[in-house]
Amino acid sequence: MEFLNTSIGRKIVMAVTGGCMVLFTLVHLLGNSSIFVGPSGINAYAEHLHSLPLPIIMLVRLVLLAILLVHIIYGIQLTIENRSATTKNYAIKASRKATFASENMIWTGLLLFAFILFHLLQFTLRVTPGLTLTTDATGHFNVFAMVASSFSSFASVGIYAAAMVVLFLHLFHGIQSFFQTIGWNNDCTQPIITRIGSLVALVVFLGFVAIPLSIFFGILKG
Numbered sequence: 195m196e197f198l199n200t201s202i203g204r205k206i207v208m209a210v211t212g213g214c215m216v217l218f219t220l221v222h223l224l225g226n227s228s229i230f231v232g233p234s235g236i237n238a239y240a241e242h243l244h245s246l247p248l249p250i251i252m253l254v255r256l257v258l259l260a261i262l263l264v265h266i267i268y269g270i271q272l273t274i275e276n277r278s279a280t281t282k283n284y285a286i287k288a289s290r291k292a293t294f295a296s297e298n299m300i301w302t303g304l305l306l307f308a309f310i311l312f313h314l315l316q317f318t319l320r321v322t323p324g325l326t327l328t329t330d331a332t333g334h335f336n337v338f339a340m341v342a343s344s345f346s347s348f349a350s351v352g353i354y355a356a357a358m359v360v361l362f363l364h365l366f367h368g369i370q371s372f373f374q375t376i377g378w379n380n381d382c383t384q385p386i387i388t389r390i391g392s393l394v395a396l397v398v399f400l401g402f403v404a405i406p407l408s409i410f411f412g413i414l415k416g
């Protein structure tokens with residue numbers, strides 16, 4: 195337990211929780227891409243998820259929430275620790291290979307947290323105004339209509355597009371950082387890891403941003 199309070203312990207916790215969230219994000223993107231089949235695709239997918247026993251759904255949600263909170267708390271602690279070490283020990287800021295993404299992980303992380311809260315209020319709790327909450331021809335909840343009603347608004351599309359840019363930046367550095375923490379990077383593997391991280395971040399960005407944009411521009415219709 196003492197180990198978790200050391201700098202490397204915190205980094206490992208960040209890597210493990212971050213890795214879990216990247217996996218969730220990829221699964222979520224894969225599930226959401228059923229929207230490109232049309233209303234029947236995403237509605238059937240959501241119905242399938244909701245047909246799982248409620249205790250299992252709640253357990254998964256609780257675990258995800260715990261992972262998210264631990265990632266945020268440790269992220270804040272690590273940032274404070276790194277900043278005080280930098281100001282105390284070095285006259286010149288050590289910013290070897292620093293990028294905009296790596297320097298702003300705390301801010302992109304906190305912005306993503308705000309987005310997730312908004313996203314949960316909107317599509318999980320369904321309490322934001324202007325949503326179409328109906329059932330489809332088969333009597334199942336019409337997730338497509340709900341998502342489409344949100345993305346008919348320029349403001350909503352703007353929020354999602356901006357959030358996906360922030361997610362791209364966070365993953366761009368986060369995935370590389372994950373491999374560094376678990377010790378898989380060396381001079382030989384570093385360029386490959388950098389490419390994999392950038393590619394995954396780009397696929398996630400393009401995959402998610404395609405949904406609001408294709409609905410807003412009428413490419414995807416109910």
Ligand code: HEM
Nearest residue numbers: 219222226240255313317318337341354361402403405406
């Ligand atoms: C265009 C992009 C996105 C769309 C259209 C979308 C759509 C949805 C929908 C429809 C739900 C409700 C599922 C249901 O209860 O049936 C949901 C839940 C959720 N989404 Fe997204 N999502 C998007 C992006 C994201 C991103 C980028 C993240 C985080 C990285 C995220 C995290 C979540 C989480 C944590 C839930 C709650 C899962 C649960 O209910 O247990 N989503 N999303």
